[in-house]
Amino acid sequence: MSSGFGTLFRIATWGESHGPSVGVVIDGCPPRLPITTEEIQLELGRRRPGQSSITTQRKEPDQVEILSGVADGLTLGTPIALLVRNLDNRGGDYDEMRTKFRPSHADFTYQAKFGIRAWQGGGRASARETVGRVAAGVLARKAAASVAGHAIDIVAYVTQVKGLIADVDPATVTRDAVEANIARCPDAAKAVEMIAAIDEARKAGDSLGGVVEAVARGVPTGWGEPVFDKLEADLAKAMMSLPAAKGFEIGSGFGGVLLTGSQHNDPFFNQQGRIRTRTNRSGGIQGGISNGEDIVIRVAFKPTATILREQETVDDTGAATTIKARGRHDPCVLPRAVPIVEAMMALVLADHGLRQRGQVGG
Secondary structure, three states: OOOEEOOOOEEEEEOOOOOOEEEEEEEOOOOOOEOOHHHHHHHHHHHOOOOOOOOOOOOOOOOEEEEEOEEOOEEOOOOEEEEEEOOOOOHHHHHHHHOEOOOOOOHHHHHHHHOOOOOOOOHHHOHHHHHHHHHHHHHHHHHHHHHHOOOOEEEEEEEEEOOEEOOOOOOOOOHHHHOOOOOOOOOHHHHHHHHHHHHHHHHOOOOOOEEEEEEEEOOOOOOOOOHHHOHHHHHHHHHHOOOOEEEEEEOOHHHHHHOOHHHHOOOEEEEOOEEEEOOOOOOOEEOOEEOOOOEEEEEEEOOOOOOOOOEEEEEOOOOEEEEOOOOOOOOOOHHHHHHHHHHHHHHHHHHHHHHHHHHHOO
């Protein structure tokens, strides 16, 4: 079914937003990789709810438990099961949604497909599902590094909230700069404006969308597959599988249509025996295969569907009605989406790194 991702480095997430727990099973992780709960906990802390005034105020510690696949601090090569318990459930906040569909949410489509849905918190459609992705991403980074022979530096950050656009250089941006403010925007001046805009939307019972950009530095040349499993195609699938994701770009993206071929092409040159490109409008991938330059992608996220304003809708009988959400919801998903985008990028790179090693031996 649809809860699995990957070819050689595979994950399957499970659990609902207001169920007992959520988690992930990782299969295909190489053996003898060092891993600790503290490393996983660090990334889950970046994703967890209640971390700032501009995120949902649901209070979840998100303590990870390693159930299998690890012994004496090393991966065994067998399936790794990771579990996080849901401790701050408030299903009663969603009573109205038992029979009413939230506009632009998955309530209606899940009901239409399955004839049943977990109406408390949106079930699998909730961003709570991404706990497993972020936890698995920690192992994916290690797996990718084991193939590459060095760490691959993956950094995501917020570049746009509504009409506010940051100035960030993907070649030099650092994790420290991203984590320096609660907007996770490394442009400090623009971050102040973003925080104010998100807070204003929150107070008005509304929500905002925007863009997360991500860069992977140090990806070896040759990762990716021609035609259907192109590296950018799998990155697009990974990012578009995220809750609230509505658009994907790589390199020049849609902006590239404004250029001619002579303006857009990335000229090659030889830098002390290494073939490089003078520009990077390709975004580090050509013909579906990494070319050794930085891989730069962007993901557009819509405004959060669940808002604290009255909206027109219908109930499960089709009768016209209105709905006004209660409970705790992100007024903007972008700050918490940053570690999720990083995790999905790591999962794709780990998978393609292992596929490259399996096919050509390096």
